[in-house]
Amino acid sequence: MKKFFTLNYEIITVIIVFLLYTLTVSKSTISLDNGQLAATSYFLGIPHPPGYPLFTIIGFIFSHLPLPLRVIEKLNILSSIYSAIALFFLLKTLKILIDELDSNNISHYNLFVQRKLTETEKIILILLGGLVFAFSKTFWSQSTNYEVYSLNILLISALTFYSLKAFSIEKNFSLSAYSHNKIWLIVFIIFGLILTNHLASSIVIIPLLYIYFLNYNPQKLTRLLSLLILSSLVAIIFYSYIFIRGSMDIIVGFGHPRNIIETFEHITGKIYQQLFLKSIEDFFNNIYFFFSSLIFHFDKLDFNSSEFNLNILFAIPGFIGLYFLHRKIFYFFFISLFLFVLLPSLYGISDIDSYYIPAYFVISIIITSGFYLIIKLSEKRSVKNLLIVLFSVLITLQFIFNFNRVDQSENFxxxxxxxxxxxxxxxxxxxxxxxxxxxxxxxxxxxxxxxxxxxxxxxxxxxxxxxxxxxxxxxxxxxxxxxxxxxxxxxxxxxxxxxxxxxxxxxxxxxxxxxxxxxxxxxxxxxxxxxxxxxxxxxxxxxxxxxxxxxxxxxxxxxxxxxxxxxxxxxxxxxxxxxxxxxxxxxxxxxxxxxxxxxxxxxxx
Structure with a gap:
């Protein structure tokens, strides 16, 4: 049984979390765009800019499955599936991260390096870190209704995993392995899919290029153009859906673009340009909102703040530990976090909290690094066990409080x-x-x-x-x-x-x-x-x-x-x-x- 769990803990965890998500999923329309996105998916129409072709096509297929549920219920459950798959890739990412931290030989930390974690300890830390994000307030709330953000973080989570995997393979084997490393193809295909779902997330290209060039090889520079062309082709293929459907007599279509120019304006969100940084005051208000969302409180009915509850405290040792133990990976996540906070803060929109989910994703990885550092510094087995119990209790508290905050099962x-x-x-x-x-x-x-x-x-x-x-x-x-x-x-x-x-x-x-x-x-x-x-x-x-x-x-x-x-x-x-x-x-x-x-x-x- 232990061997079975060790080999399949990611899948088992994802299934359990998905079942918990279904307890809180909405049976109706609850968010601002929920109804519009459901209708455009059901009729294969065109949603508001940028059009979300990948999201719409998958939604169309899922909404017509012969399940004994309302259309909106089926689509809301689809968001739960997206969130569960995002968790799967996060768990895979955390495994690479902890393996990298535990195997990174740093001469001036000899005593620290000698304290290797057991495989069981690694799995426990991976699961704890994954659950911190799985039960974070905003990410969990997006699993309850049909919106674009769950698919968006799924793609970002997958891109993060495959990027770190490619980096790890190149670092741990040889640079010559790059010519046989096809993982970068997967990475840039995923980046192309990200472009088809939420253009704000295109900013991920900056940390992606950073980690791409970490293990430098002259071949990489020449091959980068072909990889970017591949991403563009993926995006163009899916965005051609908007032009094709716009030329048809569709029932529901926001903007209904009928030519190349109108399609381009729809994809680039011309109609929403007025929402981009109205004033410097709006920018700082958004920054304040983000940091205040990390403050914890214990009101189960107050949806504001308390994203990670008390677990946010472990982000501090997480930053410190990651910086000293693996500076290359630290900068990858630091750049990602900085951009995932900066870009959404330039928007003047009502659902700004959902734009920060990629930032919360990175913070959950930082928190996991904090768990790792504290466990690694502990010599005695009894102390380690006590700390694991403490982490588990804090995550349980986060689950209990956020369950009440995000539960939409009876929201009509x-x-x-x-x-x-x-x-x-x-x-x-x-x-x-x-x-x-x-x-x-x-x-x-x-x-x-x-x-x-x-x-x-x-x-x-x-x-x-x-x-x-x-x-x-x-x-x-x-x-x-x-x-x-x-x-x-x-x-x-x-x-x-x-x-x-x-x-x-x-x-x-x-x-x-x-x-x-x-x-x-x-x-x-x-x-x-x-x-x-x-x-x-x-x-x-x-x-x-x-x-x-x-x-x-x-x-x-x-x-x-x-x-x-x-x-x-x-x-x-x-x-x-x-x-x-x-x-x-x-x-x-x-x-x-x-x-x-x-x-x-x-x-x-």
Missing amino acids: MNEDYFKNITKNLEPESRLVNSSSMLHSLSLYFQLVEGFKPDIVMLTYPLINTKWYINQTNKIYGKGKKIILDENQSTDINFADGQYYFTIEMGLKIFKGEIKIPENFELIPYGLTFKLVQLGTYVEQKNDMYDVRFPTQNFQTKYELNEIIKEMLILRINYETNHNRKDKADELKKIFLSKYSIEEFPHYLQ
Whole structure:
């Protein structure tokens, strides 16, 4: 049994961790782009820039597997699979690292070098280091929903492993072995795949070139061009998917590029250039966010900070030990960490935490180096055993706290919100929103699951773009829903159907930013505003305020909770003004079941 585990510990660990991931995986859509990515994968469409062709193609295949699950559940599980495979490559990387550290003969550390670890001790350290990353908060949270970040870190993890493997083979055998070393081919193919998934990760080319040239050979310089061409060809082959699908009559396609120029602009993310370093203040705010994420706390429901819990403390001896014991590998990981922190910090986006996952990946390797150094410095077997128990306890604590922080198995908040605002709307009515999240949710629930497909969802920030107009008209089908003028701007035709507005759009109308027809007004209707003639009373059902919130404290949870509270107050006031005291009292009971009496306005009591 021991021999079997020794030979297969990576696979066994990955399977166990994957099964643990399935306990926390979401059964619905939870992230900003979750619904859009699921819909574009299911219909083989084109997601938002840079297009994620590899991600989309794999998602298409997986979403059509005959499994007894919703499409979104299958795709969320796919992210768990990506994360588990990323862990596999990390374990392989840690094995190379610990073997390198343990075999690196440094003359001025003779006593240290003489203390070789046993194979069992090495395996334990590898497993502990792998679990530090497996149960890190942000990486684990990305395994719960269908997003691009799990596949991204899988590719980075694989590239790191094969890079170190190639370096180790060249160092431990001979430089002449390079001509027979085909591993660099694998490395640069993986780099090409990285380019097809998340362009921000292309920065990995810098540490890759560093380790590539560590064991220098003149052949390497001449062969580098062919390897880079290989990476480019891999990327071009997959990105040709965007051009090919863009030229077809696809159902869902962000931007819908139809020629080479539009395809290039989509791949390079031209539309997102405004998000790149708005100010130096944003940069330092992101840097602060990253370092504060490493601070530990013990609130199981607070998603902020505490990435590694107390295990982050071992990063300090990890840096020191790696620097003195293997400087070449130290610089490889130091360069990687520096760039994985620097580049994401230049972006002004809401999900910046996920951009730092490659940095957390490197930090987990540094923490493992800290475990190694402390064990190596311990002479007595009893002390080593005690330290291993301590490391195991700390990782168990990290698991317990982060399990509660990332568990999305009962999170239906976004799904409930979308269904509550649409379920009682008349067929073919228009719901105008300004939220990319609602746009994403509508693509999934209306197109993939067929929920209220006759409600025309109009996302106002996109309403003057040709591709969005064409897509909207195609989806809802019955004639043109949006009319373009000769200046390529749009105007909402309020006479072509019943209109509803989300609370954000309602505020724009109240501020005069959007004009509505004379003799019309907005009235609160569930979680939306309905456009009606002045003085009209409209009844509503009171089943539009029930949302299953997660236990964790997320910003979106707070925002949605405030929307429900505000819309309930407005509807109670509306019923009161129309002398519908019975209706107002019913809504007040709903309000008090969700909020305290102190939050209820005095003028309505």
